[in-house]
Amino acid sequence: MRWRRDPEAARRLAERRRREDEAPRLVAVVPKLETLGIRVLEGMPSISNPVGTHTRRVVVPTAPALFVLPCGDSQCRDGGHELTEQLLAGLQQEKLQFEGEDCCRGVTGGSECRRVLHYVATASYRAV
Numbered sequence: 001m002r003w004r005r006d007p008e009a010a011r012r013l014a015e016r017r018r019r020e021d022e023a024p025r026l027v028a029v030v031p032k033l034e035t036l037g038i039r040v041l042e043g044m045p046s047i048s049n050p051v052g053t054h055t056r057r058v059v060v061p062t063a064p065a066l067f068v069l070p071c072g073d074s075q076c077r078d079g080g081h082e083l084t085e086q087l088l089a090g091l092q093q094e095k096l097q098f099e100g101e102d103c104c105r106g107v108t109g110g111s112e113c114r115r116v117l118h119y120v121a122t123a124s125y126r127a128v
């Protein structure tokens with residue numbers, strides 16, 4: 001997350017840090033997990049081509065079992081994507097690759113944001 005010098009952003013960052021600290025560790029929830037990468041594609045519902053794409057490597061040994069991605073629209077208020085449940089479910093089933101979608105519930109310019117985030121998670125697991 002980029003640091004912006006406004007109190008709202010600082011408050012959200014603090015809130016995010018607190019949630020990450022309080023969450024269980026990823027290795028405690030999915031002990032066999034070895035590597036995890038999440039490819040993220042963001043776009044508007046009406047546009048088939050994503051406006052942004054990036055891949056995040058998760059540092060499995062230290063990562064919290066919490067996957068909350070910020071909304072890609074900097075104007076968006078109270079938006080973001082809560083992917084924790086979906087991702088943990090896939091990892092606990094030891095899926096090698098799985099994907100899903102989440103629609104932002106934030107507000108931008110007085111109307112619903114509705115940005116769509118599509119993710120593709122790629123994981124590997126230890127044998128025992």
Ligand SMILES: [Zn+2]
Nearest residue numbers: 071079104113
């Ligand atoms: Zn949004």
